[in-house]
Amino acid sequence: MGPTTTTLADVLVPWFRAHARDLPWRRPGTTAWGVLVSEIMLQQTPVARVEEPWRAWLERWPRPSAMAAAPASEVLRAWGKLGYPRRALRLHAAAQAIAADHGDVVPADVETLESLPGIGTYTARAVAAFAHGQRVPVVDTNVRRVVARAVLGRADAGAAASRDLADTEALLPDDTADAATMSAALMELGATVCVARTPRCADCPVSGACAWQRLGRPAGDGPARKAQRWAGTDRQVRGRLLDVLRGAPGPVPAAALDAAWLTDPAQRARCLDSLLVDGLVEQLADGRFCLPGEQ
DNA sequence: GAACCGTGGGT
DNA sequence: TACCCAAGGTT
Numbered sequence: 001m002g003p004t005t006t007t008l009a010d011v012l013v014p015w016f017r018a019h020a021r022d023l024p025w026r027r028p029g030t031t032a033w034g035v036l037v038s039e040i041m042l043q044q045t046p047v048a049r050v051e052e053p054w055r056a057w058l059e060r061w062p063r064p065s066a067m068a069a070a071p072a073s074e075v076l077r078a079w080g081k082l083g084y085p086r087r088a089l090r091l092h093a094a095a096q097a098i099a100a101d102h103g104d105v106v107p108a109d110v111e112t113l114e115s116l117p118g119i120g121t122y123t124a125r126a127v128a129a130f131a132h133g134q135r136v137p138v139v140d141t142n143v144r145r146v147v148a149r150a151v152l153g154r155a156d157a158g159a160a161a162s163r164d165l166a167d168t169e170a171l172l173p174d175d176t177a178d179a180a181t182m183s184a185a186l187m188e189l190g191a192t193v194c195v196a197r198t199p200r201c202a203d204c205p206v207s208g209a210c211a212w213q214r215l216g217r218p219a220g221d222g223p224a225r226k227a228q229r230w231a232g233t234d235r236q237v238r239g240r241l242l243d244v245l246r247g248a249p250g251p252v253p254a255a256a257l258d259a260a261w262l263t264d265p266a267q268r269a270r271c272l273d274s275l276l277v278d279g280l281v282e283q284l285a286d287g288r289f290c291l292p293g294e295q
Numbered sequence: 296g297a298a299c300c301g302t303g304g305g306t
Numbered sequence: 307t308a309c310c311c312a313a314g315g316t317t
């Protein structure tokens with residue numbers, strides 16, 4: 001054994017205990033189901049927009065079996081405008097699988113979690129670590145950015161790679177409980193201090209050990225991400241169509257959807273078809289359209 | 296690996 | 307105003 005050295009975890013774990021935001025899904029007593037719901041809602045959606053819907057969901061559907069019993073239409077309405085509604089559909093399907101195949105208990109095993117709809121590399125490990133206390137690396141966009149800067153000395157994380165898991169696993173303390181806290185701390189640092197656009201290095205607990213800082217904060221290689229377009233995209237049109245159906249009490253005539261996008265009828269038709277393919281919309285025998293399972 | 300999938304707040 | 311970005315997953 002050589003001389004003991006201060007690790008990133010030695011600094012970040014205490015920092016997290018002192019500075020962590022009081023988010024509802026972090027409170028004692030939160031179930032694994034509650035953690036899973038929060039993780040799905042937080043996929044590409046900011047924390048501030050998730051807090052209220054999360055509370056409402058857990059009150060209405062406190063267990064997977066409760067949500068599994070609800071029609072998909074109600075799940076989509078409760079999802080509201082959180083975005084990417086396929087996430088809601090997959091969460092509904094995951095709840096049905098958990099209720100039917102796992103005794104209404106959210107699995108703790110990463111592989112089993114990954115086999116559920118809508119649960120990928122990140123979410124499976126987040127649930128394993130934050131809900132079940134396992135010592136597994138949890139790598140999201142925040143963690144990749146913190147590791148890129150503090151450890152690798154780069155301005156930004158590149159594209160996600162399989163290597164990310166090993167890079168992060170190396171930072172976890174041996175103690176299982178501390179490892180989960182470290183993962184939460186890395187995410188918290190990336191979300192509140194080591195942010196993408198204008199990092200607050202003056203307030204950073206690890207700036208003294210940061211490789212990017214040591215190198216003089218070199219600039220990145222330009223835009224790491226492609227600009228997201230929005231106006232006129234299929235995503236916008238699909239959003240408009242679904243918004244009509246969410247706002248209606250039941251099935252609507254085709255004309256109601258036509259009115260939602262007059263700019264380009266061909267695009268509107270194509271988007272409606274893709275929503276049908278995705279299972280986000282259904283058509284009744286009488287020609288009207290509705291949310292799935294509604295009738 | 297890249298494109299696609301919503302929505303809205305921050306700068 | 308435009309553009310950036312957000313606790314990703316699936317194809």
